[in-house]
Amino acid sequence: MNVYSLRTPAGVQRIIQAALNRADEGEATDFSTTEDAQIVLDELWKVLDSPALPNAVSGGSQFFIYRNKLRKLSLKMAVKHDILPTALILRGVQLIDNTQHGTGGFADVYCGIYGGFKVALKRLRVYVASSDKQKQALKKAFYRESILWKNLVHDHIVPFLGVSEDVFDGTICMVLPWQESGSLRHYLDKMRDGMSDEEFVLAVDKWLYQTALGLEYLHDEGIVHGDLHAGNILVDEDNNACLTDFGMSLITEATAYNYASIHGGGALRWQAPELIDPDEFGLESSRPTPQSDIFSFACTAIELYSGKPPCPELTDRQVTNRYIKGKRPPRSSLPNGGDMSDAIWSLLEACWAHNRADRLSSREVVIRLGTLVRGVPPMVQLVEKMAAVAVQDAKHKAATSQDPEPPAAASSAPPSTDDDDMPPWMAEDPYLDIDPEVLKPIFEPLKDLKDQESFSDDDLKKIMAMVFEVIHIISSLWRNLEDDKFHDAVTDATVQSILVKVSVFIIERMADDSDNVGADSSSLLDRALVLPGEGDVETRIIVLLMMGEKCKNTMYWVAVDDGFRCLCGEDHLVPLKEVKEAVDEMHSEPEKAAVFRDAWTLGVTVLVHLKRMHLLKKQIRDYWGVPKTDSSRRVMLEYIKQAAQITLDILRLPDTFPQSIMTTLFDNPNSDKESYEKFKTEFLHPIIRVLSTWIELSDRVVTAE
Structure with missing residues (x-):
């Protein structure tokens, strides 16, 4: 490698592009010195860590995919060359005192100061007690998790500030914002007394929803938490839940560290049965997966509702045996004797299904909680209700196809955007034989909603099912006309x-x-x-x-x-x-000339509407793999509104036909203008009213945000 090439921006750019190309082909990039690798890694990090660049939401899926390629390359370089981005190493971090403010499975927490602000310092206790070989493996795992964590930006993920190598002798530590309220486990212990059951449920359900949002974001980023419980959910200054310590199961894995023993055995009570005994489930690894995170989420809900670990009356061994046999923790009672709601209990049962393939995804958990939890913003509720239709479509498609392969362990790769991961209406457009008798049932259910000023969940499902079908049909029509x-x-x-x-x-x-x-x-x-x-x-x-x-x-x-x-x-x-x-x-013959002009305008107008819908579907497909946040949900709602508006524009065309077209169509003995007017009055106009009302309601919801 030409040394001078690493001393110019153009040279570094060429090397990065070459490294990305080799990575796509499964090859690693070799650097002659660690210094060369550090230069390239620091340049990559400028892109990954820049707040001025688009994120996955504003940049769309293409930037999201590119960012993930850079992140994967950074991970490989950090692990191979035993380095971290220079900007990730913090200088000037100070320890306030030697008082421990918490002890986890692999680290002790101390209080420090960085940049004038109070920070939490997580010292890796396992590092001190490890052999030199284990230290090297642990350091690589730690570097990997640090890079992954630092790139994550979400309201319900604890920010990762950086790494300090000089606060504690002989070990490294993570630097995180200090959360005065501590973990949700301890925070809730202090809050349970004096709360009514209604207040308690409102608070816990909100935290569960926020936890699910954070978990969904991690899974969209290709990251498994691996150790979800109330002790790893912190409460920020705005009383919101934020996930922490995700992916740390890989750090303990790097040293064969007995995590459960240090954790007081508690971790086992949140673990999915296939992780406890992989052989029983025909698996070769106990590595956590998104599905095991969902099992842990259900156990965390039991912990929050009851204020105790799952099955507190049983030993760890009894609990794990029960899990492996398909038994689960009992339904929790509220502090003042009330019961957990049927809806939440039903959700938990779907989360800890014995077969991991039968469990809900984090996306489905967010959707269901978004429609159940009081206090969720109206815009988010509306989007989640719409999204439920898409997810149900996808599950139906999967259920009617061949049995899918078991899900693989998560990685840092970007989510798939293949058609198999999308609902049927998102698939590539096939040849379409448009038969009015086939199209009519798509719109028919909306006629009964024409006089309503608001819509129930079932009504929304009908509207969204129609909009999704129309997106697919119109896009297909465009493709077939084009070809x-x-x-x-x-x-x-x-x-x-x-x-x-x-x-x-x-x-x-x-x-x-x-x-x-x-x-x-x-x-x-x-x-x-x-x-x-x-x-x-x-x-x-x-x-x-x-x-x-x-x-x-x-x-x-x-x-x-x-x-x-x-x-x-x-x-x-x-x-x-x-x-x-x-x-x-x-x-x-002026009338004939008018017919030609108006027919040309009408025909092109129809084609414009078809193309708009086709492009909109492409945007939705491209956006499908972007991590779900409030911003991305707002964008998706806007896309669905655009689709509904295009549908409205098409349905309104018959009411805007110029006189020349109307005369041509109906000024002859064989025409049936009466049936045409009846079709508009009894079929088109009710649907137009329903869609118009829905768009107005959506606008009000977004404005209220």
């Missing part, structure tokens, strides 16, 4: 010709997949409505129609001496004389 897949299914020669020209028009005039264009319907419409060629509007329409009969390959043409010639390269010509005769005829 001319309807051509073989149509026998009428005129219709075939029209479909071919529609496909050509889409490719030549609407192929820009810019999200800005897709969201801005007026600019897209203005651009698409511009007729190709030269001359007045009537001339362009006539040439377009005539050229459509001669050339199937393009809609672009130019005026020449003897007429108008296409630009496909095959010299298709529309004679000037024929064009003039047709234009004169059109001018002599």
Whole structure:
């Protein structure tokens, strides 16, 4: 490696890109010296740790994937070269005194000062007691977890400030914000007395929901907590729950450290049965997984409600034996004798299912709690109710397919965005045979909601199911028109010709997949409505129609001496004389000219709506893998509202048909205008009212936030 190449920004950039390419191919990047590796790692860290750059929400899935590639490369470099990013090593951290303020499974907690603020110092006790070989393995695991933790930004994740190597002799420590209220376990002990059951449930359910949000974020980031219980949930200055000490099971794993014995045996009472006895479940490893985190979440809920560890009357061995046999802790009672609600108990039963594949995901836990817990922001509740439809679709799809493979242990890789991980309406668009008798049942359930000013959960499910189906159908319709897949299914020669020209028009005039264009319907419409060629509007329409009969390959043409010639390269010509005769005829029949102009505008308007929905679906697909936060939920709600608005724009088209189109359609003996008006009144208008009401309610919810 050229040493000078690491001394220029362009050189470092080339090396980083080469390292990313090698990582994609499964190869490691070698550096001639540790100093070289440190230079590259520090540059990577500038990107990962910069607050000015987009996060996963604002940057979208592409930045999210890129950031994860950088993070994985940083992890490999840190572990291989035994280094940390320079910015992660904190200088000037001071120990206030030698008083321990807490003892965990692998660390002791002390109070310190950094940058004028009070901080918690977690000294790795296991490091001091380890052999040199174990220390090296522990240090690598510690570096890995430090880099992972420092990159996490979420309201319900304790921030990781950095690492200090000079506060304690012979060991390293983590530096975290000091949380005066301590862990949720001890905080709740002090609060239980004097609270009514109603106040107690309100507080505990809020903390459970916040814990689930933090857990969902970790899982979206590809990180398993591995040691979830109330002692690892801290309470911040705003009385909110924040997860801490996630991934530390890997640190204890690095030294074969007997974590359960130091933890007073308590960790076993929160462990999933497949971790206690992997052989019993046909597994080769006791490594924690997202599913084991969900089991621990249910046990944590029992701890919070009861104020005691799960099954406190039993020994650790009795508890683990019960778990392996499929038995679970009993339903908790409230401080003043009340019972845990049926809804929460049902949730816990779904979280600690014996087969880990049957447990809820952290996403599903958030959705269910978001609709149950009082005090959850209305915007979040609305999004979670909508998301429930998507998750139910995905579970139904999985249930009706072949048995899935058991979930693998989590890693730091970004979440998958394959179609198999998405609900059916998010899948790639297949060939679509649009039959009105198939489409009608999609909208039919909404008719009964037309007079309602608010909606129940069941109503919301009906609305969202319709919107999701419409997204899929319209996007599919666009793709099929673009690829001319309807051509073989149509026998009428005129219709075939029209479909071919529609496909050509889409490719030549609407192929820009810019999200800005897709969201801005007026600019897209203005651009698409511009007729190709030269001359007045009537001339362009006539040439377009005539050229459509001669050339199937393009809609672009130019005026020449003897007429108008296409630009496909095959010299298709529309004679000037024929064009003039047709234009004169059109001018002599103003009504006919109006029909052509209005039909062109209406047709292009419909295509614009189809394209907007297609682009919107692409945005949702791209956004699917982004970690779920309040910000990302707000973005997703906006996407769903846009889809509903596009649906409204399409449904309202029949009410905006110009007179020329209405006359053409119904000014003949065979037309049935009465049935058409009845269809609008009894079918379209009720659905329009429901969607309009839902959009207004959504706007009010977001505004109230």
